[in-house]
Amino acid sequence: MDLVCLGELLIDFVATAPGPLRTAPGFVKAAGGAPANVAVAGSRLGLRTGFIGTAGKDDFGFFLKEELQKNGVDVRGLHLSSKGRTPLAFVSLKESAERDFLFYWQNTADHFMSVKEIPLSMVRSSKVFHYGSISLIHPASRRVTQAALRCALGSNNTLVSCDPNVRLNLWPSSHRARATILKTIETAHLVKINEEELKFLTRKRDLFSGIHAMSRFTDAAILVTRGVRGAAFRWSDSEGEVPAFPVAAIDSTGAGDGFVAGFLNQMIAIPGNLRKLRPCTETLTRWVRYANAVGALATTRRGAIPAFPTPGEVANLLKSDHATLPRSRQGILDTSRSKRGDPTSTDPPRARNDK
Numbered sequence: 001m002d003l004v005c006l007g008e009l010l011i012d013f014v015a016t017a018p019g020p021l022r023t024a025p026g027f028v029k030a031a032g033g034a035p036a037n038v039a040v041a042g043s044r045l046g047l048r049t050g051f052i053g054t055a056g057k058d059d060f061g062f063f064l065k066e067e068l069q070k071n072g073v074d075v076r077g078l079h080l081s082s083k084g085r086t087p088l089a090f091v092s093l094k095e096s097a098e099r100d101f102l103f104y105w106q107n108t109a110d111h112f113m114s115v116k117e118i119p120l121s122m123v124r125s126s127k128v129f130h131y132g133s134i135s136l137i138h139p140a141s142r143r144v145t146q147a148a149l150r151c152a153l154g155s156n157n158t159l160v161s162c163d164p165n166v167r168l169n170l171w172p173s174s175h176r177a178r179a180t181i182l183k184t185i186e187t188a189h190l191v192k193i194n195e196e197e198l199k200f201l202t203r204k205r206d207l208f209s210g211i212h213a214m215s216r217f218t219d220a221a222i223l224v225t226r227g228v229r230g231a232a233f234r235w236s237d238s239e240g241e242v243p244a245f246p247v248a249a250i251d252s253t254g255a256g257d258g259f260v261a262g263f264l265n266q267m268i269a270i271p272g273n274l275r276k277l278r279p280c281t282e283t284l285t286r287w288v289r290y291a292n293a294v295g296a297l298a299t300t301r302r303g304a305i306p307a308f309p310t311p312g313e314v315a316n317l318l319k320s321d322h323a324t325l326p327r328s329r330q331g332i333l334d335t336s337r338s339k340r341g342d343p344t345s346t347d348p349p350r351a352r353n354d355k
């Protein structure tokens, strides 16, 4: 296995017309959950991926399992449980391009997860173990996440990748969210966050001050995604920024998950123990540029899973655009409130549905 992702899996009911949820005329169901998206995006790029998580033994759980299977994801680690139902999120795109969410996530199947149901051997034998922070909220899924994490760290060569994907309105408090996320990234080898999450975790408004401040919490390589402004990175002494690809974006759902899969895809292509990698700035710039291309393409179609690109589509975008070739580091964060909202509010820091 190249990549095993663990975390939440849910149904997104996406409103069929823009506007607030209360005026939505109807909803269309789609698979949701950031770690599952990363597994699908990785599989589309040609990686051997697997997913670990729990959904309900109901029609929605069956649908989710089929979606993952159809997209080439190994689902041996997906448990469909009759102890609770599949979680749901109702999502609408508001006129402001922000998203409205309503979660149905009480007593759901994932809240009855148990370590016994998890094929830990999958984690141990994978090149990369990837997880998020939503499975750290409820005690049951937290125990499972921590067990899998210990297993990955205990193996000698599984690289641990984390995308906290902060959704503050799912946590009891923002203080708890911050403390738990900072604790969990301590042991990660690679952390992907967006720039609002960076500000939330480090309290720094300047991009590179924030990236440097992350070293107080973790030795992990840091990737910071910045939407239309591309991404920045730091891995040991190598750091830089890579601009985004100019595309006609229509829906940013899954862009960050595509980015993660794109970066991991590049890294996994390197033979040997990934934990020993020390890529130089030039290599990292190339990998982040590839990840940016996957993220950009993910925004050009509606939804997450249908939008993840194939290697051919990524190659075409990389060939067609020279404007995004490496340039030197420049970045001061725009300190004005961004379109994504304030991460210290109780709204989700990203108005997106890739929980």
Ligand code: ADP
Residues within 6 Å of the ligand: 193, 194, 224, 225, 226, 227, 228, 229, 230, 231, 244, 245, 246, 247, 249, 252, 254, 255, 256, 257, 259, 291, 292, 293, 294, 295, 296, 299, 350, 352
């Ligand atoms: P997240 O979903 O984790 O917040 P971002 O929205 O920052 O992540 O998107 C991840 C990556 O996808 C960005 O770093 C960028 O490369 C690409 N991307 C996102 N939105 C756009 C866009 N509007 N145009 C071009 N690329 C984009």
